[in-house]
Amino acid sequence: MTVKLLYFAWVREQTGISEETIELPGEIDTVSDLMTWLKARGPEFAAAFDKSDVIRAAVDQTHVAHDAQVADANEIAFFPPVTGG
Amino acid sequence: MIRVQEADFDIAAELARLTGGRTDLGAIVTFTGTVRQGAGDDKIDEMTLEHYPGMTEGELERVEAEARSRWPLAASLVIHRYGRLAPGDNIVLVITASAHRKAAFEAAEFLMDYLKTSAPFWKREVSGGNARWVEARASDDADARRWAAPDKAAE
Numbered sequence: 001m002t003v004k005l006l007y008f009a010w011v012r013e014q015t016g017i018s019e020e021t022i023e024l025p026g027e028i029d030t031v032s033d034l035m036t037w038l039k040a041r042g043p044e045f046a047a048a049f050d051k052s053d054v055i056r057a058a059v060d061q062t063h064v065a066h067d068a069q070v071a072d073a074n075e076i077a078f079f080p081p082v083t084g085g
Numbered sequence: 086m087i088r089v090q091e092a093d094f095d096i097a098a099e100l101a102r103l104t105g106g107r108t109d110l111g112a113i114v115t116f117t118g119t120v121r122q123g124a125g126d127d128k129i130d131e132m133t134l135e136h137y138p139g140m141t142e143g144e145l146e147r148v149e150a151e152a153r154s155r156w157p158l159a160a161s162l163v164i165h166r167y168g169r170l171a172p173g174d175n176i177v178l179v180i181t182a183s184a185h186r187k188a189a190f191e192a193a194e195f196l197m198d199y200l201k202t203s204a205p206f207w208k209r210e211v212s213g214g215n216a217r218w219v220e221a222r223a224s225d226d227a228d229a230r231r232w233a234a235p236d237k238a239a240e
Contacts, residue, residue, distance in 0.1 A: 009135055009207035010218050061140035063203065077137060077205075081221030084134065084165060084206025085118055085177055085197055 008079035014048035032066040087145040091168040112186035114193040116179040122172035134167045137205035156188040202229040
């Protein structure tokens with residue numbers, strides 16, 4: 001299953017990319033699993049997801065917790081806590 | 086109604102467009118958030134607001150719908166800017182209109198508290214040539230939580 005990943009703010013700066021499309025490995029069930037998998041992709045991703053507990057996620061443009069399922073996701077975004085307004 | 090835009094907004098024009106000609110309104114609240122320059126070590130030269138196109142609009146619509154389900158609003162508007170901003174520039178506009186002031190005041194405050202913790206915007210400040218991402222404040226989460234449903238708030 002392919003899924004679009006998006007990165008914002010300092011997560012984007014550290015990964016070095018704003019978006020990509022990947023083939024989601026079958027063993028990944030949750031947002032947390034996906035972050036663990038991303039961390040192992042190289043030094044940029046390891047740095048970006050080092051403080052993964054503070055990173056927020058959205059699945060198909062809806063805020064989700066780290067234990068949310070990603071099986072049916074089309075788009076998953078990772079970003080720091082929001083600071084608008 | 087919600088809008089996400091790079092361009093500035095004209096508060097008087099937006100107010101006239103939203104409420105002009107209506108005779109059912111008794112209270113209109115207008116809130117504008119602007120870029121604060123700060124002082125000393127916190128003094129900033131400029132700011133860039135990044136956002137998540139698509140989700141931003143979705144979250145603002147969700148927050149506005151929630152406000153309209155909680156208060157008897159006759160009209161409402163949220164405009165949020167993104168891109169490069171200078172101290173003093175407008176960032177966000179919230180207008181709420183109702184028959185009575187309490188609903189308009191409360192709904193405007195609710196909209197701001199909720200959008201600050203849910204709309205996917207990120208502020209990056211430049212100060213003396215150094216850029217840094219603004220950190221989220223715990224007090225913003227607390228401000229949003231106080232609007233929890235009444236049965237939850239009483240617990």
